[in-house]
Amino acid sequence: MKIMNMVNAINDALDIKLGEDKSVIVYGEDVGVEGGVFRVTEGLQKKYGAERVFDTPLAESGIVGTAVGMAVAGLRPVVEMQFCGFIYPAFNQIISHASRMRNRSRGQLETPMVIRMPYGGGINALEHHSESMEAIFGHIPGLKVVVPSTPHDAKGMLIAAIESNDTILFMEPKRIYRAIKQEVEEGKFSIPLGKASVLAQGNDVTVVAYGAMVREVQKAMLMAKEAGISVELIDLRSIYPVDRETIAKSVKKTGRIITVTEGPRTYGVGSEISQIAIEEAFLHLEAPPSRVSGYDVIVPLPKGEHHYMQDPYKIFYEIERIVKY
């Protein structure tokens, strides 16, 4: 066991995979010499050389498009999008090729690749650096979208992602890159993608969250506890595929569900989870599924960001409302 934050854990996962698999290639903007603007790839170019860990021209479409090419030709590229707001030039490559290659070639070709990307708000960043647009990626057939919420999960999930033969969007909640430290197993281990994890057992209400929102829910749970409310907390971990079973089981027990997400509300991940709860546990529901989410607005600049973000009070407010419903 070793104490790590999420940056260390992701770095460790990349290090392990680069070390054991020559087909793994890591690249993106400023990931080589500088080791990434968040230092996630620090030291890897030194250790594995510039042929395997390198800086690219500033062009996201080029980065993802070449990764598709490398992947069909037998490599396992792990590419970085510097910030969530800058993946859009690559959207065409993701939606038109990376997610469809296996299907289009009738299974003859596949694109085992990982697109890593810091996302989310709460760090007083400039425009286009704070969005949580996982829902639009979860909507793309053929793409897997996963989000760790702890250093341990980040390491295990990234190793699983690199070993997967699918294209995976690996979203990193940058707000908790360094905020959470925990003991992480040394050496290689992996966490199966697509499985949620139940972080706290409870009886009164199920709260589903992921990424940086998990910690906010945990804070709200302290208030809930004081109010005598017992919360079951599920860390979704995977936006697609969704772990229906874990959600269904929990809602059948608690009869109530709240999703806590950072992205805009309409057509968001919360909407999908709510629908699953309705489909799977309709007769168990004692309150309408509820969403604590961003509003349908642009994430405000730092001075207004607190109006947008989910604070523990907003979550507790909803917990109380739904339990009393």
Add this chain to the structure above:
Amino acid sequence: MFDEYNPLNKAMFRVIDNDGKVVNKKWMPQIDDDKLLKIYKDILFARTADLQIVSYQRQGRIFTYPPNYGQEAIAAAAGVLIRENDWLVPAFREMGAMLAKGVTLKEIFLYFMGYEDGSAFKNAKYTLPMSVPISSQLPHAAGIGYAVKYKKEDKVVIGFAGDAGTSEGDFHEALNFAGVWKVPVIFIIQNNQYGISTPVRMQTASDSLAIKSIAYGVKGIQVDGNDFFAMYKTIEESVRICRNGEGPVLIEAVTYRKGAHTTSDDPTKYRSKVEEEEWDAKDPVKRLRAYLIDKNLWTLEQEEKIIPQYKEEIDRQFTEAEKYGPYPAGDIFRFLYAEMPDDLREQQAQYERFLAWKSTKVK
């Protein structure tokens, strides 16, 4: 000029040397002394403001900021030549041009303090907000160029991007469209040698950035961007070309980002002191100052006297910006649609109900 400095000839256009001596009389622009002095003072003011902002950031009074330090001659030349009704399409390192257009220092402060209101540019006509997604603004410049041409207006468009910005598809598409449409757009690429940590030689295998103009059938030129006179002459000539209906133009302005990429960046990770010192010798302010002193238009004593005055003025405006006050909750719901959809209105109401509840819980 564009023939003489055809990018295929691989010669960089410059007018003064590192000591401010005119080495290219033929292309020395005509600027009268008073005007030149005013320009120099504006550059000094912009540099002082830029350095002050970095120190405010260090004091925790603003958030992330991308300094202009070392590149000021480029935006200044554009600022002098851009007219009130011309269009400015900035990236985010062109303070001089924005101030010249009528953007206030206070607005720049507000933006980097984290208020969207800093992008309102209430006194600056025909100026787009700064654009963070690299080169995404350049197609807008081409589109504005189309509108200008369509409406037969006497306007030019000046669009900015950085060296690394030439790697994005948007740069190429913008140049291609502008070339096909023959629109009055001046694309200025500030080649400050780096895109964050990545040196320009890793962005392209081309001999220069200016040479990319050739492929698009567009006039191009590589200019010493730290030579104010060369920049002035180039933009003056480009404006003439555009107004004659012979645009667009691509200008590669060769410069150096003396500061960090942004206040969150640490350049010692990827570049050497030796290199930084080499570029210090080519500093644009130093060169223009040397020219002015040589012409007896300026003295170091004057400069020593004026800088504290600028600092005071900048500080005054900054302190004023700091009083901008709290950010009203309703602001985040504004300006998304011509008319707010009912559902969004309901979201705002929900948020207000929550705030009312919260105010009973948190004192």
